[in-house]
Amino acid sequence: MRTLVFLAVAAVLAAVAACQEKSVMNEGLPKPENGGQVLLEESFERDGQPSHEGWEVPLASFANEAPEDGGQWSLQLEPGWAPDEGYGKICLSDTPGQSKYRLTVWAKDVHANGRGYVSLGVLSGGEITQERRVFVNSPQWAPVTLEVTLNLQPGEEICIKLSAGMTEVATWQVRFDRVRLERM
Known part of the structure; x- marks a missing residue:
């Protein structure tokens, strides 16, 4: 007993x-304002130190500058030499089916050339599909927002891509911070 x-x-x-x-x-x-769910909240630092842990970032550095409420550091990308791209990418699992997502990223185009972008899509069989992009064109920190409906099949992932683009001659810098993905 x-x-x-x-x-x-x-x-x-x-x-x-x-x-x-x-x-x-x-x-x-x-909690998102509309009752949805936050899937990712990233500011590219851990314990006050710059970090892109969890992200695939082949050509990255950090800038000791961030937007308001973004901490101290931001991810700084430069273009890749064509045909490669200077990017940061993270893919996340979510429930299969059709859902609406909101991606908000604070970005700054240091050289104001408008070639950097933020995208949201689906990683399927090693390729990004259903991708939607919005270009970064502000020389000041500004939010870039995408609202996209994605249809996930079992085994597929949501993919966020931050890019400085590609080049054959000149180079530039695009900074990113405060990445937030919500399922609405």
């Missing part, structure tokens, strides 16, 4: 601890 009571109490305590842990883990992600 004591063993059963002990097991019951242990099970209840474990359940309570799991609930508390889950609520603490979700505490850092603010």
Whole structure:
């Protein structure tokens, strides 16, 4: 009898601890205004140090500059030499089916040439499909927003791409920070 009571109490305590842990883990992600769900919130730093952990970023550096509420660091991209692109990419799993997403990225085109962009699409079989882009053309920090409906099949992922484009002659810099993806 004591063993059963002990097991019951242990099970209840474990359940309570799991609930508390889950609520603490979700505490850092603010609720979207429309009742959706935040899937990603990124500011390219960890513990005050620059970081692009989790991102595929072949040609990146960091700028000790960020938009308001963006911390201290931002991701700085330069164009790749054609046919390569200077980019940062992260892909995330989500529930299969059709959903509307909102991607907001703060960006700054340091040289104001309008060749950098932000895109949102679906990674399917190693290729990005259903991709939508918006170009970065502000020499000041400004939010760039995409609202896209994507249809995910099992095994596919949502893919965010930040790009400085490509070049054959000149180079430039595009900075990105405060990446936020929401399912609406």
